[in-house]
Amino acid sequence: MFKEIGKYLTKLFPLNRSISGRANEKSLEILKEICSLEIKSIPSGTEVYDWTVPPEWNINEAWIKDSKGNIIVDFKNLNLHLVSYSIPFNKKITYDVLKKHLFYLEDKPDAIPYRTSYYKRDWGFCISYNDFLKLDKDETYHVFIDSELDANGKMVYGEAFIKGKIEEEILISSYICHPSLANDNLSGVVLSCFLFNELAKKDNYYSYRLLLVPETIGAISWLWKNKKNKVKYALVPSCVAGPGKFGYKSTFLGNTSLDRSIEYALSNEDYIKYKFEPIGSDERQYSSPAFKIPTATITKSKYYEYEEYHTSLDNLDYISSINLNLTLDIYLKAINYLELDRKYKRKFNECEFMLSKLGNIYPTTGGTISQPLAVKDHTTHNYTSYSSGKILDSISWLSYGCDGDKSLFDIQNESGIPIDDLIYSLNILKSKNLLV
Ligand code: ZN
Numbered sequence: 001m002f003k004e005i006g007k008y009l010t011k012l013f014p015l016n017r018s019i020s021g022r023a024n025e026k027s028l029e030i031l032k033e034i035c036s037l038e039i040k041s042i043p044s045g046t047e048v049y050d051w052t053v054p055p056e057w058n059i060n061e062a063w064i065k066d067s068k069g070n071i072i073v074d075f076k077n078l079n080l081h082l083v084s085y086s087i088p089f090n091k092k093i094t095y096d097v098l099k100k101h102l103f104y105l106e107d108k109p110d111a112i113p114y115r116t117s118y119y120k121r122d123w124g125f126c127i128s129y130n131d132f133l134k135l136d137k138d139e140t141y142h143v144f145i146d147s148e149l150d151a152n153g154k155m156v157y158g159e160a161f162i163k164g165k166i167e168e169e170i171l172i173s174s175y176i177c178h179p180s181l182a183n184d185n186l187s188g189v190v191l192s193c194f195l196f197n198e199l200a201k202k203d204n205y206y207s208y209r210l211l212l213v214p215e216t217i218g219a220i221s222w223l224w225k226n227k228k229n230k231v232k233y234a235l236v237p238s239c240v241a242g243p244g245k246f247g248y249k250s251t252f253l254g255n256t257s258l259d260r261s262i263e264y265a266l267s268n269e270d271y272i273k274y275k276f277e278p279i280g281s282d283e284r285q286y287s288s289p290a291f292k293i294p295t296a297t298i299t300k301s302k303y304y305e306y307e308e309y310h311t312s313l314d315n316l317d318y319i320s321s322i323n324l325n326l327t328l329d330i331y332l333k334a335i336n337y338l339e340l341d342r343k344y345k346r347k348f349n350e351c352e353f354m355l356s357k358l359g360n361i362y363p364t365t366g367g368t369i370s371q372p373l374a375v376k377d378h379t380t381h382n383y384t385s386y387s388s389g390k391i392l393d394s395i396s397w398l399s400y401g402c403d404g405d406k407s408l409f410d411i412q413n414e415s416g417i418p419i420d421d422l423i424y425s426l427n428i429l430k431s432k433n434l435l436v
Pocket of ligand 1: 185
């Protein structure tokens with residue numbers, strides 16, 4: 001349980017993140033407190049494949065007043081009120097003109113929608129439908145937007161790296177471009193940082209890379225800068241702290257070691273499995289033909305599937321740090337399985353191991369196949385009443401299967417032995433230096 005998660009959600013929620021701008025930099029500075037993170041940037045105007053990094057956008061003030069000077073909408077009350085990337089504007093306009101620039105949701109009359117206009121130069125405000133109905137059709141409105149679009153600016157992102165035993169990398173990539181929205185995707189950003197910090201404390205087999213980028217253009221820019229990357233698998237944490245069920249969106253291959261690791265990690269949970277589709281988050285970029293990185297996502301209240309999505313109702317009341325902790329635990333478990341799914345080799349390949357040399361696991365009376373025995377857990381040093389029959393079976397399968405060719409999951413497939421039983425026995429063999 002990571003108690004500080006709530007503190008960071010509260011601290012980061014009000015910042016007006018977008019594709020670029022000072023709020024993104026400030027968010028990354030705060031996230032640096034959770035894990036070691038390097039803040040990097042790419043200049044506005046850089047052409048990255050079919051895309052161009054947009055000008056840096058910053059906003060100082062934005063409001064609408066009626067002719068008596070009453071404030072109708074004010075960005076400083078809620079940053080969702082302003083369409084992200086709105087251009088500067090300062091004019092008195094009629095109701096009819098204003099209406100063309102207003103966004104509201106008739107079916108959710110209290111909610112304020114989230115809208116962006118990154119690549120079309122325009123401006124707009126988002127209000128609740130109830131507030132929209134209060135506008136006077138004969139009124140003249142003063143619209144004021146003090147924003148900056150700097151073509152010589154930059155787009156910032158965060159990156160971190162942990163070197164493992166091998167160079168192949170597992171990429172953890174999340175998006176930092178959403179303003180005051182909690183499940184989508186402040187939750188994913190905070191989870192990614194806590195996850196990465198936990199991985200940094202471990203002795204990992206894979207190398208790990210953390211990437212906190214504005215969605216789409218950020219991932220495209222990183223791939224453009226790192227064409228020859230060593231990423232084997234990617235995880236895109238997104239929408240991880242809602243009240244709904246866990247979800248798992250598979251990689252485009254669907255049966256990789258990463259997919260199976262996630263399924264093992266979720267095996268005791270009630271979860272929804274989503275098949276891969278090139279719709280969603282940055283798996284769209286990582287899975288593109290030039291890169292073909294199998295990318296998966298574990299969610300809790302998945303995007304598109306909850307009513308509050310992309311509205312002011314996706315706020316800190318909708319999510320909880322307890323839910324975020326639960327999802328973080330699933331990510332950690334999945335990575336733990338992924339780390340263990342290797343091709344093991346025995347120290348010597350000839351015949352079975354002499355099991356009575358392995359300690360207190362072999363029945364002293366021969367003949368029985370499932371005599372329960374007390375076995376010491378090498379992690380906790382407690383004795384557990386594990387069925388020796390299970391252990392003996394799994395050790396036999398490992399003795400047979402650890403030929404340097406089969407992975408742990410291959411042995412699990414072939415034997416049908418539960419993965420945790422195999423891992424338990426794998427640890428016994430490792431502790432006796434019988435595997436190299
Ligand atoms: Zn979104």
